[in-house]
Amino acid sequence: xxxxxxxxxxxxxxxxxxxxxxxxxxxxxxxxxxxxxxxxxxxxxxxxxxxxxxxxxxxxxxxxxxxxxxxxxxxxxxxxxxxxxxxxxxxxxxxxxxxxxxxxxxxxxxxxxxxxxxxxxxxxxxxxxxxxxxxxxxxxxxxxxxxxxxxxxxxxxxxxxxxxxxxxxxxxxxxxxxxxxxxxxxxxxxxxxxxxxxxxxxxxxxxxxxxxxxxxxxxxxxxxxxxxxxxxxxxxxxxxxxxxxxxxxxxxxxxxxxxxxxxxxxxxxxxxxxxxxxxxxxxxxxxxxxxxxxxxxxxxxxxxxxxxxxxxxxxxxxxxxxxxxxxxxxxxxxxxxxxxxxxxxxxxxxxxxxxxxxxxxxxxxxxxxxxxxxxxxxx
Numbered sequence: 328x329x330x331x332x333x334x335x336x337x338x339x340x341x342x343x344x345x346x347x348x349x350x351x352x353x354x355x356x357x358x359x360x361x362x363x364x365x366x367x368x369x370x371x372x373x374x375x376x377x378x379x380x381x382x383x384x385x386x387x388x389x390x391x392x393x394x395x396x397x398x399x400x401x402x403x404x405x406x407x408x409x410x411x412x413x414x415x416x417x418x419x420x421x422x423x424x425x426x427x428x429x430x431x432x433x434x435x436x437x438x439x440x441x442x443x444x445x446x447x448x449x450x451x452x453x454x455x456x457x458x459x460x461x462x463x464x465x466x467x468x469x470x471x472x473x474x475x476x477x478x479x480x481x482x483x484x485x486x487x488x489x490x491x492x493x494x495x496x497x498x499x500x501x502x503x504x505x506x507x508x509x510x511x512x513x514x515x516x517x518x519x520x521x522x523x524x525x526x527x528x529x530x531x532x533x534x535x536x537x538x539x540x541x542x543x544x545x546x547x548x549x550x551x552x553x554x555x556x557x558x559x560x561x562x563x564x565x566x567x568x569x570x571x572x573x574x575x576x577x578x579x580x581x582x583x584x585x586x587x588x589x590x591x592x593x594x595x596x597x598x599x600x601x602x603x604x605x606x607x608x609x610x611x612x613x614x615x616x617x618x619x620x621x622x623x624x625x626x627x628x629x630x631x632x633x634x635x636x637x638x639x640x641x642x643x644x645x646x647x648x649x650x651x652x653x654x655x656x657x658x659x660x661x662x663x664x665x666x667x668x669x670x671x672x673x674x675x676x677x678x679x680x681x682x683x684x685x686x687x688x689x690x691x692x693x694x695x696x697x698x699x700x701x702x703x704x705x706x
Contacts, residue, residue: 447690447691447692447693447695447696448691448692448693449686449689449691449692449693450658450660450679450680450681450682450683450686450692450693450694451660451681451682451683451686452683452685452686452688452689452692453685454513454685456685456689457513457514457516457517457685457688457689458513460515460516460517460519460520460689460690461516461519462515462516462518462519463482463519463522465480465481465482465518465530466481466482466483467480467481467483468480468481469481469556469560471531471549471552471553471555471556471557472549472552474534474538474540476532476533476534476538476549477532477533477534477549477552477553478531478532479529479530479531479532479553479556479557479560480511480518480529480530480531480532481527481528481529481530481560482518482519482521482522482527482528482530483522483527484521484522484524484525484526484527484528485522485523485525494525494526494566494568494569495525495526495527495568495569495570495571495702495703496526496527496528496529496561496569496570496571497521497526497527497528497529497571497572497573497702498529498531498554498557498558498561498570498571498572498573499514499518499528499529499530499531499573499574499575499578500531500533500550500572500573500574500575500578500579500581500582500585501513501514501530501531501532501574501575501578502574502575502576502577502578502579502605503535503576503577503578504576504577504619504620504623504627505535505536505541505542505546505577505581505623505624505626505627506535506536506537506623506626507534507535507536507537507538507541508537509535510532511530511531511532513688514530514575514688516688516689516690517687517688517689517690517695518530520690520695524699526702527561527566529557529560529561531549531550531553531554531557533546533549533550533553533581534546534549535627536623536626536627542626542627542628542629543627543628543629543638543642544641544642546581546627547581547584547585547588547642550578550581550582550584550585551584551585551588551589554572554582554585554586554589554594555589555594558570558594558597558598559594561597562597569599569600569703570597570598570599571598571599571600571601571602571702572585572586572598572600572601572602573602573603573604573698574602574603574604574606575604575605575606575687575688576604576605576606576607576620576663576664576684577607577620577627579603579604579605579606579607579608580603580606580607580608580610580642580644582601582603582606583601583603583606583608583644583646583649583653584642584644586598586601586649586653587644587645587648587649590648590649590650591650595650595651598651599651600651600652600653600654600701601649601651601652601653601654602653602654602655602656602698602701602702603653603654603655603656603669603674604656604687604694604698605656605657605658605661605663605664605668605684605687606655606664606668606669607664607668608643608644608655608668608669608671609643609667609668610624610628610632610639610642610643611632611639611643612667613664613668614628614631614632614639615631615632616665618662618663620663620664628642644671645671645673646671646672646673646674647672647673649673652674652675653671653673653674653675654674654675654676654677654701655668655669655671655674655675655676655677656669656676656677656679656687656694656697656698656701657669657676657677657678657679657682658678658679658681658682658683658684658686658694659678659679659680659681659682660681660682660683661682661683661684662683662684663684664684666678677697677701679693679694679697680693682694
């Protein structure tokens with residue numbers, strides 16, 4: 328759908344998106360860890376992205392961080408990694424064909440099934456695009472601790488008629504390099520989109536680097552407590568058939584570890600599947616990287632692997648110790664989390680062609696489409 332922007336409106340909107348910065352204030356009053364440790368260096372290859380919400384923006388306005396893209400040092404070629412796919416004959420149909428119509432995309436096994444002829448084909452979505460997605464505020468919230476940050480926000484599933492539907496529930500752990508500069512609210516468009524598909528969405532906030540009690544292992548302790556509290560709430564409703572634990576980036580790392588801690592417990596037995604979206608799975612190698620999120624790892628861990636060998640070992644998830652099954656979804660052009668993080672013994676995976684780091688959080692991307700398949704909610 329094209330929006331009838333006039334040239335003057337287009338220029339104003341372009342300037343607004345280009346110049347705006349994203350910061351988050353927290354109730355604790357702790358100073359955000361921001362500076363250069365952020366998502367600045369993430370989109371060197373976003374030339375294929377076209378924002379369907381702001382169609383008239385010129386190509387240079389898509390990424391507010393493009394001037395810092397030269398700091399990327401960790402592009403990993405999938406051909407050199409031998410990444411295992413979900414099945415031996417799996418072929419990724421989520422190609423980077425952002426301009427294809429449904430007719431032109433007749434070979435795409437997903438395009439044929441989209442309601443309202445809606446094609447999810449975007450790739451290399453910039454972080455700035457998440458801020459212009461349509462959202463709605465959470466329906467309710469509850470605390471799992473005394474700190475104001477120890478809160479879970481809930482979006483009830485909807486069936487399009489504003490009545491609540493809750494057949495499946497997603498417990499989500501947001502990312503942001505473990506830093507308190509990035510809160511749960513940067514992905515509200517993602518939560519809203521899942522809720523509109525009928526899923527209950529439980530989004531935890533937790534203490535991170537820069538918050539008192541955050542970092543290792545405090546952040547994991549918060550995530551584990553929030554996961555327990557969310558499962559208790561979901562089970563108590565008696566409405567949810569399946570509970571999925573989903574985490575993105577650093578949140579994927581913490582989600583995997585929390586699910587590992589709960590494996591074998593009554594809480595763990597209620598989890599249908601654990602899903603990592605560009606999840607960080609190898610802490611030792613990640614801490615030695617050079618992009619902005621990698622260089623935040625020693626802050627989170629309290630030192631480098633050579634100084635904190637035991638801590639890094641404890642902070643590295645083991646898929647074979649996680650029950651139920653783990654699946655890792657990863658874009659092969661992710662400039663924040665290299666593709667090899669999707670190769671964990673005991674975990675299934677799916678690699679998305681030309682997929683970027685923030686694609687998972689955009690409901691019009693091919694990566695979001697792949698997530699819906701795993702959740703069983705493909706339309």
